[in-house]
Amino acid sequence: MHPILHAQARPDHPAIVMAGSGETVTYGELDRQANRIAQLLRARGLKRDDAFAVLMENHPRSLELVWGSQRAGTMMVPVATRLTAPEIAYILEDSDSRLLVTSAAYAGVVAEVRKLLPDLPVLVMGGGDGEDLDAAIAAQPDEPIEDQAPGLTMLYSSGTTGRPKGIRPAAPPTNDVTAPVALMGLATMGAGMPADGSMVYLSPAPLYHAAPLGWCSTVHRLGGTVVVMEKFDPEAALAAIEQFKVTDSQWVPTHFVRMLKLDQAVRSKYDLSSHRRALHAAAPCPVPVKREMIEWWGPIINEYYAGSEGIGMTLIKAEDWLAHPGSVGKAIYGKLHICGADGEEVPAGTDGLVYFENEILPQYHKDPGKTAEAMHRDGWMTIGDIGHVDADGYLYLTDRASHMIISGGVNIYPQEIENLLVTHDKVMDAAVIGAPDADLGERVVAVVQPVDMGDAGDALEAELRDFLGRELSRIKMPKQFDFRPELPREANGKLYKRELREEFAAKAAGTD
Numbered sequence: 001m002h003p004i005l006h007a008q009a010r011p012d013h014p015a016i017v018m019a020g021s022g023e024t025v026t027y028g029e030l031d032r033q034a035n036r037i038a039q040l041l042r043a044r045g046l047k048r049d050d051a052f053a054v055l056m057e058n059h060p061r062s063l064e065l066v067w068g069s070q071r072a073g074t075m076m077v078p079v080a081t082r083l084t085a086p087e088i089a090y091i092l093e094d095s096d097s098r099l100l101v102t103s104a105a106y107a108g109v110v111a112e113v114r115k116l117l118p119d120l121p122v123l124v125m126g127g128g129d130g131e132d133l134d135a136a137i138a139a140q141p142d143e144p145i146e147d148q149a150p151g152l153t154m155l156y157s158s159g160t161t162g163r164p165k166g167i168r169p170a171a172p173p174t175n176d177v178t179a180p181v182a183l184m185g186l187a188t189m190g191a192g193m194p195a196d197g198s199m200v201y202l203s204p205a206p207l208y209h210a211a212p213l214g215w216c217s218t219v220h221r222l223g224g225t226v227v228v229m230e231k232f233d234p235e236a237a238l239a240a241i242e243q244f245k246v247t248d249s250q251w252v253p254t255h256f257v258r259m260l261k262l263d264q265a266v267r268s269k270y271d272l273s274s275h276r277r278a279l280h281a282a283a284p285c286p287v288p289v290k291r292e293m294i295e296w297w298g299p300i301i302n303e304y305y306a307g308s309e310g311i312g313m314t315l316i317k318a319e320d321w322l323a324h325p326g327s328v329g330k331a332i333y334g335k336l337h338i339c340g341a342d343g344e345e346v347p348a349g350t351d352g353l354v355y356f357e358n359e360i361l362p363q364y365h366k367d368p369g370k371t372a373e374a375m376h377r378d379g380w381m382t383i384g385d386i387g388h389v390d391a392d393g394y395l396y397l398t399d400r401a402s403h404m405i406i407s408g409g410v411n412i413y414p415q416e417i418e419n420l421l422v423t424h425d426k427v428m429d430a431a432v433i434g435a436p437d438a439d440l441g442e443r444v445v446a447v448v449q450p451v452d453m454g455d456a457g458d459a460l461e462a463e464l465r466d467f468l469g470r471e472l473s474r475i476k477m478p479k480q481f482d483f484r485p486e487l488p489r490e491a492n493g494k495l496y497k498r499e500l501r502e503e504f505a506a507k508a509a510g511t512d
Contacts, residue, residue, distance in 0.1 A: 001195065002178035003067055006223045007031035013197065015220060016060045019240040020230045025060045030067060030220075032142040037068025039140035044099055044121065048073035048149050052099040053092050054208070055079040055106055058230050061125055061133070062207045065101060066153075066217060071177055073149030077156070077166070078208035082490055085112030087164075091156055092117060094366060095166055104128040150177050154365065155210050155308045166365030167308050182333065183218045190315045190332050191302055192277055193248055199224030200274075202240055202249040204232040206491045210308040211281060215250055224248075232491065234258040238270040245274040252282040252493030254429070256293050257422050261451060267296065276300060282493045284397045286419035287325050294318055303328055305395065307383040309374075312336070312356030314395050327394040334358040336395060337380050338388055351388045351398050355380035386413070403497060405434030407442050410475050414444070417468065417476060421448060424467055426455050429487050431495050432478065435504035446478035447500055449487050456483035 003015065011028030018024075025033070046052060052074060056062050069076040077095045079088055088109065092100060097120070102110050104126030111129065114122065124130035150172040156164040172179075187193040193201075201219040203226055205212040216226045227244045229237065232255060240246060259267070278301045285303065294301055299318035305328035306313040312334025316327055330336075334356035338346050346352040357380045364370040374381050386404070387397040399413035406412070414432035421430035429449040434442030448464070450456050461481045468477060488496040 001180065001184070001221050001223060003027060003030055003034070003220050004178055006197070006220075010197065010223070013223070014225045016063055017225060017227045017244060018058075018060065018230060019202070019227050019236070019244070023060060025064070027223075030064060033064040033137065034067035034071055035142045035144050036137045036140040037065055038071040038145045038148070039143075040137055041068065041072040041074055041099075042145055043140065046072065046074050046098055048147070049075060049152075051075040051077050051095045051097045051154065052101060053077040053079050053095065053097040055081060055088065055100065055102040055110070056125065056208075057081060057103055057105050058203075058207050058228050059103070059125070060228075063216060063220070063226065063228075066213065067220070069151040069153075071148050072145065072151060073147075074151045076151060076153050078153065078213060079156075080208055080490065081106065081206065083109075085109050085116060088113050089116040091164065091166075092120060095154060095156075099123065101125075101133060102130075148177050149175050150179065153213065155213075157308065165367055165370055167310075168363050168365045169310060170360045170362060181218075181221070183214055184221055186313060186315075186333060187215070187218045187222065190313075191279055191304075193219075193222060194224075195222050197223030198247070200227060200244055200247045201225065202227045202229070202237070202244070202246040204229045204237050204249070204251065204255060205493070209490075211250060211306075215279070219248075232258075234262055235266055238267070238272065241272050241275055242270040247274055248277045248279075249275065250279040250281070252280060253285040253289060254283075254489065254493045256280065256285065256289050257429070260289065260292055260296075261428060272297065277302065279304060281305060283495075284326075284328070284399075284415055284419070286423055288423045289419075290321065291325070294322070305329065305397065306333075309362050309381065309383055311358050311361055311381045311383065316394070320394075324390065324392070324394045327390070327396050329395060330393050331356070331395070336389065336393075337376070339376065343377055346388075348389055348391050351386055353382050353401065354385045354387045354395070354397070355382045403433075405432075405442050405444055407434065407437070407444055407475065408440045412444060412476050417444070417446065417472065417478065420468055420471055421446065421464065424464060426451055426460060426463070429489065431487050431497055431500055433497055433500050433504065435480070435501070436508035437479075440479075443479040444476065445480045445482060445504060447482045447484060447487060449484055453483070453485050 007027040014024050015027045015030045016025040100122045107128045122130045123133040125133040154166045188195050203212045219226050281304050302317045304315045314329040315332045316329025337355040338352040340346045340352045361381050384401045399415040417432045418430045421427050428451045431447045435445045437443035488499045
């Protein structure tokens, strides 16, 4: 199954619908646009394996570019829209991108990128300073190029703990652009997504991120309709499920928290009866949050654990999660190994570094050192998560190894504290970090986004300390609370703790 085949069989079936505007692209239109984009890439001198970057908001063009690249055999490099000009320029240079495709919405940052990379060609959707993307596409024929080949996508790590690194996937095993990919089988057999073209899939997250991009592409391979939210809003997401009769969706825990904070009258306002399957991933979901979501939506919420590296995946369905609360499931792709600091596998119930054993593993682009650092001596790979398996083989994630706080010689995992904080009625979001401390080495700091900033202050801090004290030992209790109207969280749910740690480190050093 592939959009090419769906365009032949059902050219008028909706492939893309924008939730806000209602703009619709049919499979026939997607096919023609993808061919024109492949023609454009060739006309601009991009051959198979050549890279080009995409910096764009959620828009039909984003997915059209995916399928154009998938016919030209090129390496598409999605760029996070939150990044600064130097960060974007670094990715463009590091990936050897020969072209930047962007939008007038990012004219300001692109102008700064142009100063850093004056020789890089730029195509701009929506006019502005640069060659017009839509005009360039329209000028191309809509027939397939002669040398079609499946393309690749090189995602960059989110940079939440340091400079992002390109994750270069293995080369496609075939030149057949319509050949099935691994995620199709995982989607149908694992997540239960239908392969008959009846699926209506809601994507509330930014399309430059691995999961939305991967799952939207999979839905297109299965012949379904992708409903794309221009930007996540909790009530608008519920309205979209009702309006478009959404059957499938994917979320991150932050989305769940935002929806659960809605008034009950708003939550019960919308008809969600079409909704059959809801996937979530990206970060461990607090047990009370997921339990409440299952009570609200029913046992349709399935969770998986994977990474942009694509080294493995676990999956757990709602009924199994209720029997193993907090687990992210059993491995359905790759083989799990949990290892201690010495590289030896640890017993069930013992925390260690999570590795996947797989025949096909990626490499970090231009960084053999980082690739080697992620590898076990037996050839397994990790993305840096700490966790354990229980006696039944279910995986539980503790935290990212890089997020661990060492305070007074004690290892503290902030995820546990964050998961408790966001269940408090007055807390919208929370980040827990280690800040430099002369006595302890690091002190635990909770950076909290209240539901209402009017509540911020000593009284709320005392309330939160009392709330946490019922569950946490004293060593884990934050030494400091910092209240803010917003946290540096990416729209895909990733929290940029690096920014917070750097801020507190600068304050400690007196350089702020």
